[in-house]
Amino acid sequence: MAGAGSEERLHVLPRYRQEDVGPAFKEVAKKYAGDAGAAARLSAKVKTGGKGVWGEVPMPPNPQVKPEDVQKIVGWVLTLK
Numbered sequence: 646m647a648g649a650g651s652e653e654r655l656h657v658l659p660r661y662r663q664e665d666v667g668p669a670f671k672e673v674a675k676k677y678a679g680d681a682g683a684a685a686r687l688s689a690k691v692k693t694g695g696k697g698v699w700g701e702v703p704m705p706p707n708p709q710v711k712p713e714d715v716q717k718i719v720g721w722v723l724t725l726k
Contacts (some may be wrong), residue, residue: 668699674725687719688712 667677677683690717694706707715 653654667702667704668678671725674723677723684716684719684723687717687722693720 673687677687688708690704691707691710692712694704696703711720
């Protein structure tokens, strides 16, 4: 899950352009603010992957993530301002 300790690991990642890695979590929250069905749709995309909403680079599927963890992560992202 995102969170504890992830900040420490991020500094070792190579630099990528924003369009190569997708939107910031705050951009996702802004795009879906007020959308009652967003949590369910985003949760499904986390599990199955997706392409085309934020550019042509696909988001890989994450079938190994437990549904309750997906809901927590997506819920948290949608609270960001």
